Amino acid sequence: MILQVLGAVFGVIWGSIYLEAPKKHLLMGGLIGGVGWLAYLIALRSFDLSLSTFISGIIIAILSHGFARKVKTPVTMFLIPGFLPLVPGVSLYHAVYEFMKGSSLGNGYLLSTFQVAGMIALSIFVVDSFVKILEKQIKK
Amino acid sequence: MEHQKCLETAILAGEILIRSGAETYRVEETMRYILSAIPSVMSEAFALPTGVFASILVENKPVITLVKRIDKRGINLSSIDEVNVISRDVVSSVISMDEAYDRLTSIKPKAYSRTIHNLSIAFLIAGFVLLLNGSLFDSLISLINGIFLILVLEGARKIESNPFISTLVGATVITIGAIFLKSIFKAIDTDVITIASMMPLVPGTAITNAIRDTLQGDYMSGSARALEAVVIAISIAIGVACGLGLLGGLL
Numbered sequence: 001m002i003l004q005v006l007g008a009v010f011g012v013i014w015g016s017i018y019l020e021a022p023k024k025h026l027l028m029g030g031l032i033g034g035v036g037w038l039a040y041l042i043a044l045r046s047f048d049l050s051l052s053t054f055i056s057g058i059i060i061a062i063l064s065h066g067f068a069r070k071v072k073t074p075v076t077m078f079l080i081p082g083f084l085p086l087v088p089g090v091s092l093y094h095a096v097y098e099f100m101k102g103s104s105l106g107n108g109y110l111l112s113t114f115q116v117a118g119m120i121a122l123s124i125f126v127v128d129s130f131v132k133i134l135e136k137q138i139k140k
Numbered sequence: 141m142e143h144q145k146c147l148e149t150a151i152l153a154g155e156i157l158i159r160s161g162a163e164t165y166r167v168e169e170t171m172r173y174i175l176s177a178i179p180s181v182m183s184e185a186f187a188l189p190t191g192v193f194a195s196i197l198v199e200n201k202p203v204i205t206l207v208k209r210i211d212k213r214g215i216n217l218s219s220i221d222e223v224n225v226i227s228r229d230v231v232s233s234v235i236s237m238d239e240a241y242d243r244l245t246s247i248k249p250k251a252y253s254r255t256i257h258n259l260s261i262a263f264l265i266a267g268f269v270l271l272l273n274g275s276l277f278d279s280l281i282s283l284i285n286g287i288f289l290i291l292v293l294e295g296a297r298k299i300e301s302n303p304f305i306s307t308l309v310g311a312t313v314i315t316i317g318a319i320f321l322k323s324i325f326k327a328i329d330t331d332v333i334t335i336a337s338m339m340p341l342v343p344g345t346a347i348t349n350a351i352r353d354t355l356q357g358d359y360m361s362g363s364a365r366a367l368e369a370v371v372i373a374i375s376i377a378i379g380v381a382c383g384l385g386l387l388g389g390l391l
Contacts, residue, residue, distance in 0.1 A: 012267070015264045083344055096380045
C-alpha cells in the first residue's frame with residue numbers, strides 16, 4: 001500500500017507537469033493526490049467503489065480549497081491534478097475488455113464508470129457549495 | 141484612451157484563461173475584476189468555451205465592445221496562475237494597465253520544455269502503474285509503452301490532427317503496446333499497464349470543469365465540457381476496442 005501511495009504522489013506530480021502546473025505548486029499537488037489515494041484505499045476496505053470515491057473526493061476537494069487559499073492561487077491548480085487518480089479509467093477499460101470478449105459483465109463495469117464519475121462530481125459539488133456558504137458567513 | 145486599454149487587457153486575460161482551461165466563472169470574474177480597475181458607467185464581461193466578449197461604457201465616450209473568438213483550447217495551469225497574479229496586481233494598482241497588458245502578452249505558452257512535457261507522459265504512466273498496485277517491474281516496462289504514446293501524440297501534433305483521432309489512435313497503440321510487451325516480458329500485468337497508459341488521455345480536466353461550470357450556473361459551458369468528456373471517453377473506448385480487436389486471437 002505504501003508503494004501504491006508513493007506511486008500516486010509520483011504520478012500526480014508528473015501529471016501536474018503534464019498539465020503545465022507551476023513548479024512551486026508541484027509538491028503540494030502530489031501530496032494531495034497521495035493523501036486522496038491513501039484515503040481511497042483505506043475506504044475501499046469497508047465500503048464499495050462509489051462510496052470510497054466519494055470519501056476520497058471530499059478529502060481531495062477540501063485539501064485543494066485549503067491549500068489554494070493559503071498560497072493564493074485558483075483552486076483548479078490542485079483540484080485537477082488531485083482528482084487524476086480517481087478518474088474511472090479502470091472501469092472504462094474493463095467495460096471495453098468485457099464487451100470485446102462478448103461477455104455481459106461489461107454492463108456492470110460501464111455502470112460503475114458512470115457511478116464513479118458521478119461520485120467525483122458529487123464530491124466536488126458538496127465541497128464547492130460548502131466553501132461558498134462558509135465564505136458568505138465569513139464576509140458577514 | 142485608458143478605458144480602451146483596460147478593455148483590451150480584460151479581453152486578453154479572458155482569452156488566455158479560456159485557452160488554458162480555466163472554469164468559465166473564473167474567466168468572467170477575472171475580466172470583470174480588471175474592468176473594475178477604472179471607473180465606468182457600465183462594464184460587462186461574458187465568456188464561453190469558444191469566445192470572450194466584453195464591453196465598457198465610460199461617461200461622455202461612445203460604448204466600446206470587443207469580441208474575441210477562441211479556437212484552440214488546452215490546459216495550462218501555470219498561465220491560469222500568472223493571469224491570476226497579474227489581475228490582482230493591476231486592480232490593487234501595484235502595476236499600471238499598460239504593464240499588465242505587456243505582462244499578459246509575455247506569458248509563455250508552455251511552462252516546460254517539450255522534452256520535459258513528453259517525459260511527464262511516460263513518468264505519469266509509471267506512477268499510475270504503481271498506484272494501481274502494479275509491481276516496480278511493471279512500472280519500469282510501462283515506460284516503454286509511454287514512449288509509444290509520446291510518439292503518437294508528437295505525430296498527431298505535427299500533422300495537427302483533431303483530438304478525437306489522436307486519442308483514438310493513442311488508445312489503440314497503447315493497448316497493442318501492452319500486449320506486445322507482455323509477449324516479451326511474461327511477468328507483467330497487461331491490464332494495469334494498459335489502464336495506466338490510458339491516464340494521460342482520460343478526460344479528468346473536462347469532468348472536473350464540467351461540474352464546476354454547471355454548479356456556477358454556466359450551463360452552456362458546463363454541458364459543452366460534459367460533452368467533451370464523453371467524446372474523449374468514447375474515443376478512448378473505441379481505441380482500446382480496436383487494439384483488443386486487432387489482436388483478438390491473443391485475448
